[in-house]
Amino acid sequence: MNEKILVADEVSSLGIRRLESAGFQVDIKTGLTEDELSEIIVDYNAIIIRSSTRITQKVLSNAKNLKIIGRAGVGVDNINVEAATKYGVVVINSPEGNIISAAEHTFGLIISLLRNIPQSDRSVRSLEWKRNKFTGHELYRKTIGIVGLGKVGSNVAKYSKAFGMKVIAFDPYISFDRAKEMGISLMSLDDVFKEADVITVHVPKTKETYHLVNKERISLMKKGSYIVNAARGGVVDEAAVADALKSGHLAGVASDVFEVEPIANDNPYISIDNTVLTPHIGAATKEAQVNVILDVVEQVIAFFEGRVPHGAVNLPAFRGVSDDLLPWIDLAERLGKFIKDMVSQRVNKIEIIYYGDIAKKNINPVSVSVLKGYLIKIKGNYVSFVNALPLANDLGIKYTESKESEDVDFKSVITVKVITDSGVRSVSGTILSDQKPRIIGIDDYRVDTFPEGYLLISRHKDKPGIIGRFGTVLGENKINIAGMQLGRNSKSGLAVMILSVDSEVHDSVLESLISGGDIEELRLIYLS
Incomplete structure (x- = not known):
């Protein structure tokens, strides 16, 4: 291998050694500013980062030889994925390497919160012995409300059941059958807040989830209940939670993530004692850090050996796909995103129908792209072409594809239908002669x-x-x-x-x- 790889954040040395043993030239340069990175990136074929380094439009515009960006972790918020796609740079991540660590940290926060462990530790270190002051609560027979039943949320549910807790959850995308298999009662979001003794959130930060936990929902909660956030800063309205803590409506909050990081002096939690705060360390275990870097390293090696990395999150990941299919893959992802925003109800099934010439092509990557677009709106940018189908299966969403010989008005058309308890919604699209995507139908309307x-x-x-x-x-x-x-x-x-x-x-x-x-x-x- 003649490729040069830049490692721009601190990672396990096991990952470095694996790259070197595969024949790559590896340079480690951490703490680079945007200008410094922009100046040297032209020399590298790959870059591996964690959450500190930002890959911006400016950096990418200078990355003439860059082929792949490896994010050792889940979130790709610090990477301009759209610009990377434009420049033909593959972005990969490690979506499952830190799931166990994040779930365990969540449960550690829950136990610390209900048993006042950090506060009692500080008291003992001050040579106090005030046992009655730190009387806590058992988890046994308490009700935990889990908002988001993805990989982390599902593991938290499993741990909760082991402690004898009743598990209720809100997730508008998982099927009732799948929840039943897990022994979890699905409820509306408001009902989860009303019934839970502990609320824990496990959702990505999106427009829909910003301040999901707010003043109105906190007012629905029982007096003396708890909130835990080890997902993303901004999902919880910190000011509203602080007010509820001060008034006594909430008994405590634990948070590993914050709206502004690093945490600042004006954070409303700082001055409140019945809080447990950690510095975004949900994935900070030796095991997780080794898992994610080794996963990313193996994907980088696979990429340069001509194989598709399983954590690829953007369009250039499709190797071996003919150029004439690429516009259809792009259109399919847009149709998936579009239909998700059109439907509020829980989706039971997605149908993808191909009409005309497109039906004669290799439609598998196109169908996967529909699922990817749909799921990105739910799970965020860690959804890839490789994990989209397993994620849909995890949610209990069935999908089918079918082919029709022709469409009366266009040479090729893709129609995406979603079946919900309320009925069927659909969107149709095509690629015109200018190779640009068009939406040509919404339900029964031609547009x-x-x-x-x-x-x-x-x-x-x-x-x-x-x-x-x-x-x-x-x-x-x-x-x-x-x-x-x-x-x-x-x-x-x-x-x-x-x-x-x-x-x-x-x-x-x-x-x-x-x-x-x-x-x-x-x-x-x-x-x-």
Whole structure:
């Protein structure tokens, strides 16, 4: 191997030795600024990082020889994945190397919180012996509410059952059958907050999960209950939790992650005693750190040997795929993201239907790309082309693909249908002669729009004044309309409108649009 690899964050020496034994030239340079990294990155074919180093647009624009970025961990928030894809650089991560460590740390926080272990430790070190002051609670027969039943949440559920706890959970994506197999009662989010003695969150930070634990939901909780966050900073509204701690409504909070890291003097938890705080060390075990670096190293080796790395999170991961299929893979991921944002209900099944010439091609990577797009909206950017299908299986989501000989209007079409308890929703797309993706159908409505950026989708009564209202309200809120498409259904008397807008439309603006009446459904969809 003649490739040069830069290791830009501290990692286990076992990973370094494995790379060197495979014949790579490895340089270790940690603590680099963006400018310093931008200056030297041109010399390297691969870079391995953890969470400290940021791979930005500026860095990538100078990385003329870079082929692959290895993230030793799960989150890729510190990597501009979109820019990496543009430059043809593969991004890989290690989505499962630290699951056990994160779950164990969560449970350590729970026990520490309910038994006042850190506080009593500090007291004893001050030569105090105040046993009554630190009387805690048993976990046995308590109810734990788990928000998010992914790999970490599922392990926390298993540990909780071993302690004799009743396990309830909210996860709008896992099937009831899968939850039943795990011995977990699925409930609505509000009901979980009402019934749980301990709430623990295990969800990625997204627009939907930002401040998921807020003042309103905390008010639903029992007096004297607890909150634990070892997932992502920002999922919990720290100010709201601090107020509930001060008022006595909450008995305690434990957090490994914070909205601002490193934690600052103005963090509301700092001055409150009934808190257990750790510096984002959920994955900081020797075992996890070895697991993730060895996993990433093996993927880097596989990549340079011509194999597909199992943790690839972006489009260039498809080797051996013909160039003419790449636009369809891109379209498929966009359709998966689109249909996820269109549906609020739990999805039982995803159907992918191919019409025309595309049905004659190797559709497997296209189908996987649909699942990847759908799951990214749920699980975040650690979803890859390789783990998308197993993740769908974990959630109990069935998927099928079928082929039809032709479509009446287009040479090739992909239709994605989702089946929920409430019915069926669908979106269709194609690639036109300019090789650009188009959405050409939403449910029974024919449209023609480019699936990119912010799309405001309205299903409303087909009557005068609706379009004018949207223009007025969006204009008043300084939201520019870049494009508009309409679709009509004479049988239902309804129409669909797709507005491409230049910026995010906040909830207050959406509520203002809905309050005018005649709108059956309004969705804001973001497609990067």
